[in-house]
Amino acid sequence: MNIDLLKRLCETPGVPGHEHRVRDLIAREAADLFDTIETDVMGSLVCTRKGEGENPERIVLACHMDEIGFLVSHVSDKGFVHVSPVGGFDPRNLFSRRVLVCTDEGDYRGIMMAEGKPVHISAPEDRKKVPEPTDFFIDLGLGAAAKDKVRVGDFVVMDEPLVEMGERIVSKALDNRIACWLGLEIVRKLLADGRSHKCQLTVAFTVQEEVGLRGARTVAYDLKPHIGIGIDTTLACDTPGVPERDKTTELGAGFGLHMKDNSFIADGALVREFEAVAKEEGIASQRTILAGGGMDGASLQQAASGARAIGIVVGTRYIHTVCEMIDRRDLLAARDVLAAFLSRH
Structure with a gap:
């Protein structure tokens, strides 16, 4: 696992409207992974790998760069x-x-x-x-x-460093630098495994998600995806003082299939397809519904003429604090299922 990349992403400062340092880091890492890399007017970094044929299926992954x-x-x-x-x-x-x-x-x-x-x-x-x-x-x-x-x-x-605690990783800004990490490492996984994809794959490293899903909206209007995948953290309230029914996800139980929050409801067919891919590949997963909040998948789903959309998330304890905690096995599960899904499109 490329922990050095995750550390650099988490420790690079970038709040809504000021994501330029994170964008520059990602642009350097992405240079050899994509066919085109562009920065849109709002500041989102739009990285695309060409598809096959004249009108390939357009799949957009939204990975927001900003931290609170x-x-x-x-x-x-x-x-x-x-x-x-x-x-x-x-x-x-x-x-x-x-x-x-x-x-x-x-x-x-x-x-x-x-x-x-x-x-x-x-x-x-x-x-x-x-x-x-x-x-x-x-x-x-x-x-x-x-x-x-x-x-x-x-x-x-x-101002806090990333630390490793056994299988757990603790840092400020895991929300949502884990998605930035995934946006790069998914492509590296595809290349390392010798897998190809027929779709036009765009990884959009978006701005201003934390203040209203703003960057993803302009990206979606521009690209008009057929499938939109929001990649983000979600709650892992598997801790003392929280009722069992409110835990949302459990650390170490796999990546999350994000089905609903205040901003969108996931496409049912995509949920079933991801679950089938995960089962076939032996990747642990858990369904998730968040009582509040929102994520970039909603903007991909609702902009322009709309898109089929889903969220792929990583459960995170103590979210929106300096000690956000994830389980590296959940992060790798998200990477692996996304790579497997894309290789089928």
Whole structure:
């Protein structure tokens, strides 16, 4: 497994509207894997392998590049940086975090803290309050000099390394750099196994998914796929305190066939086809339905004249935190079933 690639993808900062560093990394990795590589107006990286014949079946895989983060909204005279979230945060996970403030001139490490009194001088009722994400600020340790280095609109990500824990991988931004990894490694798997495909295969590394599935929508209007596959993480709530019926997926039980969320309902025939391919190849799978949320598969399904669509997902514990956790066996299962499916089209 190419863990070095996943590490570089996860540790490269890129929030909605600022995915350029991730895009550049992927473009370098994709150079020898695709026939054409283009960047669209919104910033999505559209990588295509030609199909056979005059009008081949068009299959598009959507792998969003953005991670949740913040944009700088204000820098005080004392150099404290205030932020506006881009993506969904649970503020309980933001206390005392190390962050990276990314500017055009360079990056600065900082500490994210909540406004208010520290523990030694706060009242018990103060410590029970949960602030909003906009109530947090960043201290760069630069004092007033920060005002000359950081500007409104600069972006902020969590600053944590990827670590391996047995079969488990923990990192910030596994949502959705696992999909970026899959978009590249699926093609490498096809080539390594000597498998071909008749379809026109496009892997679209999309922008701004976390704020409304935006990049995938423009890609879908342009390419008009026959089949759209959204690749993403989903919840793995197989942990204490969550009812069994709400676990969504279980780590180590295989890739997820994403059948429904708030944004779309998967094509039934595609669900059955993926299950048949997985059974034939001996690949573990699990069906998944997510009570909320959305994913790029919805944009592929609903744009222009529409497409048959499904989601292929990897269960992730502690999602939208700095310690997202996946099982590498589930990630490899997603790679293998996608490669096998594509080799049949």
